[in-house]
Amino acid sequence: MGKNIIVGQSGGPTAVINASLAGVFKTARDMGASKIYGMRNGIEGFLNERIIDISDFIKDDVDIELLKSTPSAFLGSCRFKLPHVDKDEAVYEKLFKIMEKFQIDCFFYIGGNDSMDTIAQLALYAEKIGSDIRFIGVPKTIDNDLVITDHTPGFGSAAKYVATSIKELIRDTKVNDMDVVTVVEVMGRDAGWLTGSTVFGGAELALVPEYEMNAERKERFFEVVKQRYNEKKNLIIAVSEGVRWWDDATQKLSMVYASSDLDEYGHPRFGGVSGVIASEINNRLGISARSQISGYYPRSGFCSDYDRQLTSTLADKVLDLLLRENYGQMPVMNKIVPSEDLEEYNTTSIDMGSIGNQPLQPIYFNENEFVFTDAYIHFLSNILGAPYLPKFGYEFERVDANVL
Numbered sequence: 001m002g003k004n005i006i007v008g009q010s011g012g013p014t015a016v017i018n019a020s021l022a023g024v025f026k027t028a029r030d031m032g033a034s035k036i037y038g039m040r041n042g043i044e045g046f047l048n049e050r051i052i053d054i055s056d057f058i059k060d061d062v063d064i065e066l067l068k069s070t071p072s073a074f075l076g077s078c079r080f081k082l083p084h085v086d087k088d089e090a091v092y093e094k095l096f097k098i099m100e101k102f103q104i105d106c107f108f109y110i111g112g113n114d115s116m117d118t119i120a121q122l123a124l125y126a127e128k129i130g131s132d133i134r135f136i137g138v139p140k141t142i143d144n145d146l147v148i149t150d151h152t153p154g155f156g157s158a159a160k161y162v163a164t165s166i167k168e169l170i171r172d173t174k175v176n177d178m179d180v181v182t183v184v185e186v187m188g189r190d191a192g193w194l195t196g197s198t199v200f201g202g203a204e205l206a207l208v209p210e211y212e213m214n215a216e217r218k219e220r221f222f223e224v225v226k227q228r229y230n231e232k233k234n235l236i237i238a239v240s241e242g243v244r245w246w247d248d249a250t251q252k253l254s255m256v257y258a259s260s261d262l263d264e265y266g267h268p269r270f271g272g273v274s275g276v277i278a279s280e281i282n283n284r285l286g287i288s289a290r291s292q293i294s295g296y297y298p299r300s301g302f303c304s305d306y307d308r309q310l311t312s313t314l315a316d317k318v319l320d321l322l323l324r325e326n327y328g329q330m331p332v333m334n335k336i337v338p339s340e341d342l343e344e345y346n347t348t349s350i351d352m353g354s355i356g357n358q359p360l361q362p363i364y365f366n367e368n369e370f371v372f373t374d375a376y377i378h379f380l381s382n383i384l385g386a387p388y389l390p391k392f393g394y395e396f397e398r399v400d401a402n403v404l
Contacts, residue, residue: 001032003105007054008039008046009073010080010111010118011140013299014154015161016307019068020110020138021075023315025054026064028106031322037102042078043109043118047091049098068308071300077111082118085125092125099133106134106322112141112152113357116330120352123328134327136318137352142298144193145358147332147350153314156306156383158298159197162186165294166201167388170236179233181225181281181289185274187298188240192360194298196372197380198238200387204228205235205370207277209242210359212253217367218246224370226285243273271295306383309342317347328352338382 005028009017021038028036040050052075058064067074085092099107109119116137123135139146142158166184184203186195192208199206205228207213213221229235247254256273274291281289303311310333317331329349337346364376377387 002034003031004035004037004103005033005106005108006037006039006046006051006099006102006104007075007108007138008042008110009075009077009140010042010109010115011077012079012112012142013073013077013296014140014142015071015157015299015301015303016154016311017077017110017140018070018072018074019303019308019311020140020153020314022064022067023311024108024110024138024318025058025067026061027315027319027322029055031319035102037104038075041076042080042111042115043082043095044078044080045076046098047094051102068303068311071302079114081114082121085121085128089125092122095122096125096129096131096133104133106136106327108136108138108318110138110140112139112143113146113355115140116146116352116355120328120355123352134325135352136321136327137330137355138314138318139330139332142194143188143191145191146330146355147358151310151333151336151383153307153311155193156310157301157304158187158194159200159380160304160306160384161298161301162194162197162294163200163384163388165297166198166203166236166238168201169292170202170388179288181229181235181237181278181287183237183239183274183278183281183289183291185239185241185271185291185293187294187296189242190357190359192240192365195238195240196360196364196376197384198236199372199377200380200384202388203236203238205237206365206372207237207239207243207370208360208365209240209244210365211367212244213246214253215246215248215251220368221370222281222284225281226287229285229287237277239274239277241271241273245273245276306339306342309339313342313344313347316344317349320344320347321349330355336379336382 007024036054038052038054039046119135119137139152140154141152142154144152144155146152244253278289278291314331331349334348
C-alpha cells in the first residue's frame with residue numbers, strides 16, 4: 001500500500017510481453033500502489049529518465065485485457081545489458097539516484113536471460129549499498145531456456161506459431177507432391193526447446209545446439225536422412241539456428257552467421273545453417289533438398305490462450321512474493337501442466353542469482369536418431385495438444401494395359 005513501483009520491458013519481442021506487463025500492473029494496482037511507473041525502452045530508457053505514469057494510459061480492467069492482446073512492447077523494449085557491478089559501478093550509482101528521485105520502492109523487469117542478469121546485478125548492488133529498493137524479475141522468452149523446471153511465458157505462443165507453420169508447409173502441394181527434403185531453420189542460439197515444437201507440425205528429424213554435429217555424428221545423420229527419405233520420398237528436418245556443423249573443408253566445427261555483426265547484447269547473428277545442410281544433402285545424397293528460415297516470425301503474432309493464462313498465474317505468484325517480502329526472486333511454474341491447472345499452487349520462485357541459459361534436457365532428445373522423445377511430446381502436449389502426424393502419398397494400383 002502506498003508504494004511506488006516501476007516496470008520495464010526488455011529483450012527480443014514476444015507475443016506475450018504485454019500480457020506480462022498487464023499482470024504486473026494489475027497486481028500492483030490491486031495491492032494499492034501509489035504510483036505505477038513505466039520505463040520507456042527498458043533500462044536504457046530509464047538511464048535517460050524516459051519514465052511515464054502507466055495509470056495515465058491504463059484506466060480499468062477493460063484496458064488491461066486490451067493490453068494483453070496488443071502486439072509489440074507497450075513500453076518499448078531494449079537490448080541494453082548492464083555491465084556487471086564490479087566492472088562499472090558508476091552506472092549503478094546513476095540508476096539508484098534516479099530511483100531515489102522518483103521514490104521507487106519496487107522494481108520489476110520483464111525479459112529473458114540477459115534481462116534477468118540485469119535485474120540480478122541491480123539486486124546485488126542494492127544489497128551492497130544497503131538500499132531498501134526491491135527487485136523482481138518477470139520471465140519472458142520464446143527460447144524457454146531460463147529455468148529447467150518450468151515453461152516460460154512467450155514459449156507457448158512461439159511454439160504454437162512454429163507448429164502451425166510446419167503443418168501448413170507440409171500441406172502445401174509444392175512440398176507434399178514432390179520428392180524433396182525440406183530443412184526448416186528455427187530460432188535457438190543455445191537451446192533446442194523451440195525447435196522441438198516442429199514435431200507438432202509434422203517434422204520428423206531435428207538438430208539442436210545441445211549436440212554438436214562433429215564428423216562422426218554428421219555421417220550418422222546422413223545415414224538416417226537417407227533411410228527416412230527412402231521410406232516415403234518426403235521429409236521435413238528441423239534445425240536450430242545455433243547448431244554447430246562440421247565443415248569438411250576446414251575439418252572444424254563451425255557456426256553459420258547471417259552477418260559479421262553482433263547484436264546489442266554482444267551475441268553473433270546466426271542464420272543460414274539450414275541452407276548449408278540442404279546443400280550437403282543435395283550434393284552427398286543426391287536428394288533434392290531446400291531450406292526455409294522461420295526467422296523472427298515466431299516472435300510475432302498474438303499471445304496464445306495458454307500464455308495469457310500463464311502470465312496471469314505468474315502475476316498471482318508475484319503478489320505472493322510481495323506479500324511475503326520475498327524479493328530478488330523470479331516467479332516460475334514448478335512443473336508442466338495443462339491450461340486448466342495453471343494456478344498459483346503449481347508455482348514457485350527461484351533466486352535471481354541461479355538463472356542462466358538452460359539447455360534441453362537429455363531425456364527430451366534422442367541424439368542417435370535425431371528425434372525428440374516421447375517425454376518431450378508429453379511435455380509440449382500440455383501446451384499444444386496432440387501433435388500432427390502427416391501421411392504422405394497414396395498406394396495406387398498399377399494398370400495392366402493387357403487387361404484393357
